[in-house]
Amino acid sequence: MKRNEWTAIRANLFKRRWITTSKGFIPAALLALLAVAIWQIVVVAADVPAYIVPSPAEIMAELLAESSWLAADLGWTMLEAVLGFLIGSCTAFITAVLFVHVRVVERAAFPWAIVLQTIPIVAIAPLLTIWFGYTLVPKVIIAAIICFFPVLVNTTRGLRAVSNQAMELMNVLSARKASIFWRLRLPSSLPYVFAGLRVAATLSVIGSIVAEFTGADRGIGYVIVQASYRIDTRLMFAAIALSSLAGIVFFHVIGWIEKATLRWPEARLDED
Amino acid sequence: MSPRDVGSGIVLDSVGVTFGGENPVIALEDVSLEIPAGEFLAIVGPSGCGKSTLLRVVSGLLEPTVGTVSVHGKTAEQARSDVEFGFVFQDPVLFPWLRALGNVLLPDKILGKRNPTHGPQTEELARRLMRDVGLAGFEEHYPAQLSGGMQSRVALARVLIYEASTLLMDEPFGALDEFTRDRLNLQLLDVWARARTTVLFVTHSIQEAIFLADRVVVLSPRPGRIVHVATVPFTRPRPLELRYEPAFGSLTSRLRSLLETDGES
Ligand SMILES: Nc1ncnc2c1ncn2[C@@H]1O[C@H](COP(=O)(O)OP(=O)(O)OP(=O)(O)O)[C@@H](O)[C@H]1O
Numbered sequence A: 001m002k003r004n005e006w007t008a009i010r011a012n013l014f015k016r017r018w019i020t021t022s023k024g025f026i027p028a029a030l031l032a033l034l035a036v037a038i039w040q041i042v043v044v045a046a047d048v049p050a051y052i053v054p055s056p057a058e059i060m061a062e063l064l065a066e067s068s069w070l071a072a073d074l075g076w077t078m079l080e081a082v083l084g085f086l087i088g089s090c091t092a093f094i095t096a097v098l099f100v101h102v103r104v105v106e107r108a109a110f111p112w113a114i115v116l117q118t119i120p121i122v123a124i125a126p127l128l129t130i131w132f133g134y135t136l137v138p139k140v141i142i143a144a145i146i147c148f149f150p151v152l153v154n155t156t157r158g159l160r161a162v163s164n165q166a167m168e169l170m171n172v173l174s175a176r177k178a179s180i181f182w183r184l185r186l187p188s189s190l191p192y193v194f195a196g197l198r199v200a201a202t203l204s205v206i207g208s209i210v211a212e213f214t215g216a217d218r219g220i221g222y223v224i225v226q227a228s229y230r231i232d233t234r235l236m237f238a239a240i241a242l243s244s245l246a247g248i249v250f251f252h253v254i255g256w257i258e259k260a261t262l263r264w265p266e267a268r269l270d271e272d
Numbered sequence B: 001m002s003p004r005d006v007g008s009g010i011v012l013d014s015v016g017v018t019f020g021g022e023n024p025v026i027a028l029e030d031v032s033l034e035i036p037a038g039e040f041l042a043i044v045g046p047s048g049c050g051k052s053t054l055l056r057v058v059s060g061l062l063e064p065t066v067g068t069v070s071v072h073g074k075t076a077e078q079a080r081s082d083v084e085f086g087f088v089f090q091d092p093v094l095f096p097w098l099r100a101l102g103n104v105l106l107p108d109k110i111l112g113k114r115n116p117t118h119g120p121q122t123e124e125l126a127r128r129l130m131r132d133v134g135l136a137g138f139e140e141h142y143p144a145q146l147s148g149g150m151q152s153r154v155a156l157a158r159v160l161i162y163e164a165s166t167l168l169m170d171e172p173f174g175a176l177d178e179f180t181r182d183r184l185n186l187q188l189l190d191v192w193a194r195a196r197t198t199v200l201f202v203t204h205s206i207q208e209a210i211f212l213a214d215r216v217v218v219l220s221p222r223p224g225r226i227v228h229v230a231t232v233p234f235t236r237p238r239p240l241e242l243r244y245e246p247a248f249g250s251l252t253s254r255l256r257s258l259l260e261t262d263g264e265s
């Protein structure tokens, strides 16, 4: 086949792919638009007072009016979330590697990882605030704790998801432990690791906001608490919308990194 | 390379393998074999008779329940850790995150200096092997983008890259069409004749076994026992047309009848 024909086919494939992926968003966007429209109509028609449920238009106006300082608070919250995410995920990853290589560590530590998971974070957040004050630290710790478990469980599963036959191949080649880890266990675990990271990304935002509720002088959680004292429903809704948007963006950033890292076909665990 | 010393081959002495569990299976029973270095040995037998198990015992991947295995004077386990074996598994066992060429180069990456072909020209060798098995142009494809037969040819190129002294091949050409299979059979004989490797070759095709091998071992199922060892009388090099000669046909039917009567016992 001639070169330009190939180029044409590739261009065509690319275009088709782009259309299908952007098409994927359309139903969800339409649904959101519909919901917002109904909300707006109901609020206006029933004349609901803004301090109970503001209309989407009012929320939007609030967002735009307060955007400069809301952005600063959002940035602060995201800093806490991302730091917690990085610390929690890295710790979980290293723990999983230990679990897989030293069985006794898993037997000793895994039950306690479950215990940690069952402690409600809203219960430990005030304690951490007593210890560390109105600083970044309690929020990062909470976000890290909340990220830890999903990454731990997924990574452990991924590192074990190695077929017996692949292990036999490595054994025939007399591969050393390090070699087995880097060339077999790690790459085959990556799809699982990323599945865990995507969950952790959204949880980390929730974690840092919850931690802010119990003691903070800035951040989206702080904004929500302050607005609730003043029954500033519009601001509360605006903050909620922003934090959920931030969670979605974080989720997709991890998704993009995953896509760029896992290049082989059928690598992503939940690809449709 | 000079032919290896006959005494330094593979010796199996009353090897038995029983798989435990709720209903134990005797996969191999009282298997004794002497395979001189440089021999091409084919193994045939019905499905489930223990052919794969036999290869895994020889390669040191599986410890026999009873009996001993020695390979070039060492234990199988020792020979395995000295990377004496090239194993083509029944499934291709490719790494999905590596492209075809990367899979072929995997042994070199793992072995490093322990690979006799290691050096700046290894990648060129990998490309040549891929051409030899008919996969030129597919170097950059991922395994998921290759057909089953193409995947098994990648696995073949992968085992040839490190020139192991003993090749254990578990139905390597089972997923291939007849023409490709013929071509690869000739190529395998070529490799074998040049490097004088010892080859243990499992196949379901009696014809293929006779065409390739010096001797053909016939196994019976449950328990897996050696029912017959046939010496193939044909001289080498063997042309593909050999298969249409009467002597070839009569040996084929003799082995086939052995396999058939065996199913009744
Ligand atoms: N890991 C295992 N655990 C338990 N039983 C096993 C195991 N591997 C093999 N077996 C049993 O041992 C017997 C021989 O198996 P094997 O795989 O060696 O047969 P085979 O001759 O290679 O068959 P095929 O031609 O179908 O590949 C079978 O009955 C099988 O059920």
Ligand SMILES: [Mg+2]
Residues within 6 Å of the ligand: B051, B052, B053, B090, B170
């Ligand atoms: Mg088998």
